[in-house]
Amino acid sequence: MALPVKTPKPILSLDAALDRVVEGDCIERMMSLPPGCADLVFADPPYNLQLKSELRRPDNSQVDAVNDNWDKFASFAEYDKFTRQWLAAVKHVLKDTGALWVIGSYHNIFRVGAALQDLDFWVLNDIIWRKANPMPNFKGTRFTNAHETLIWATKNPEQKYTFNYEAMKALNDDLQMRSDWDIPICSGKERLKKDNGEKVHSTQKPESLLYRVVVASTKPGDVILDPFFGSGTTGAVARKLGRHFIGIERDHEYASAARQRIAAVEPAPDECLQTNKSKRAEPRIPFGWVVERGLLPPGTVLHGTQKRHKAKVRADGTLVCADATGSIHQMGAHVQGAPACNGWTFWQYEQNGKLIPIDVLRQQLRASIS
Amino acid sequence: MALPVKTPKPILSLDAALDRVVEGDCIERMMSLPPGCADLVFADPPYNLQLKSELRRPDNSQVDAVNDNWDKFASFAEYDKFTRQWLAAVKHVLKDTGALWVIGSYHNIFRVGAALQDLDFWVLNDIIWRKANPMPNFKGTRFTNAHETLIWATKNPEQKYTFNYEAMKALNDDLQMRSDWDIPICSGKERLKKDNGEKVHSTQKPESLLYRVVVASTKPGDVILDPFFGSGTTGAVARKLGRHFIGIERDHEYASAARQRIAAVEPAPDECLQTNKSKRAEPRIPFGWVVERGLLPPGTVLHGTQKRHKAKVRADGTLVCADATGSIHQMGAHVQGAPACNGWTFWQYEQNGKLIPIDVLRQQLRASIS
DNA sequence: ACCTCAGATGAATCGTGAA
């Protein structure tokens, strides 16, 4: 008789990591976590800015072109290797329906973007963080580097993902949120300082940036993992917005400052965390129920929005026109010669001389059910 | 005795290509041109959009998608191979001091960016073209894709490059030009249409975008090569701004439309093409010349901008303070305890009871010299 | 000449769940 097969236990339990800052190498730590434990990963990886100095020797002479190519390739290759490793670990910790955000600049974002595409992540958008107050280009040699790029990608091309479309639209004066975000850099009281006045972290991200990321792509209670936790902006925003976080940071000073920062965060009250559901998420109501419940008696005449078309309601919830019968949607499409139609908003009934969309009746029914 | 080595002659002479639209495969054609014949390459390669199905607006009208054959690639690997080939050909045609612009979207720009870094191009900026009027996301599934990305890179990391800093600043209300550019999409009368009203090209770029690229990174008389010429926006703007162009396009219809379009362009008069030289490019004026020419007699007392500091001008163009002597820059730094100082703007002289920066004298001298 | 309004359209990786 065979012994029972023992699933190898992850070294790092979810309980030990949830809402905590774990110190250590992010690749090891992520691989130690149970698979599929995170709904979202937000990553702010190092930018690899060492390349330029490698192109000249210490005496300032130019490096031989062939050697230069090789050196440079080796250097990029090393960065690429690191990138592919942590991205693979991200795949491990993410749920199949999970998503990834990465932020970077032109130094590294092309390499990260290409690597994650190679690993079968599916890019949904690239987002431009337009800095309201960027550092000028002091030497006048290039354009002011006034933005950073974020990539939003799902773990798999075929899976669903969380996008709170209505919340983003509401945040943007009821217009669709665009791919360019105007957000100031992190400064003032938000910027963590040591006792001696030095910045705790050289690249602390603004909370408003993370706020938008979290509201857009997670639900309350979701788990957000940040493998390059730094000063803990991701954790602070997650706590504020009623999400869980897992922070991984290999520098003890950063980890310590982040813990202190997050402990001081006041979570928003639960009732403030709800966002408008999309209509797609609301329970489906067949038109037949409206007839069944007596909100619209059989025989009622419906009018198309353009007033050119008429149909009569039958007892089974289908409509009948001069030459066809079918659902409210099929008949709406039919009379317009359109490939598809939303019958709820197309058809109207008459009440006190006014035409009212039948969608009003659906809303009444929904309200009476819930 | 060895026979003399014969340099293989380029099949396509510069004369045959200059200010013309050459039809054919861009990789072959570029490799056929003499090496180092172009100052700038502007490339708008296929984006590899990978569109899966038709898209309809909420009003059921169909979106006219980019489903051209030239945008279809079997895989990322194939796209990468194509990218590396045309980038290698760009290296061939570019002068060592030349530069490259590429435009793309998140579908391809990461791959192009990584490939050009691998080929030893040196990225100067990534530029965001913020579209004033992008197409909305009709299904409410993502953020409105409201921008495209351009990469500006030099052929070699160590070479100088053309950047008309002052012209860019002047274009931007005397503020440094940022890396995000607000420009509308190409529509209206600028958009080329066939007799039947169809678009000539599905992805025609706006002239204002190319205008900024050309003014920023070329000089009048420079040669700008565009390997994916399409409807010829690059050529039209080059001609308007007194630059030469080489257009390569494999589709005869596009090439033909581009020729017709460019022939109708009225070049701007020469005297309007001059941009403000950067201060660095202006002739350097030693402070001693100001003294030498009698614009400021030796012995004149200069005052620091904060009025706390004084220095006296000596005949050799150095300054003397209570405890030190040196150049206007050294003394400016010295009295402020600063590591460096621009003496031209720090020191002022008195005239009719007013304090005037000595930089005014430098400008007078420059004007009298040129 | 000037205003208003309807209609068209743009580099787009654009839905979901039951049967």
Next chain:
DNA sequence: CTTCACGATTCATCTGAGG
């Protein structure tokens, strides 16, 4: 697996017709 029915979803800009 595929197929099918349900039904959710758009913003800035330009053109041209009509008043």
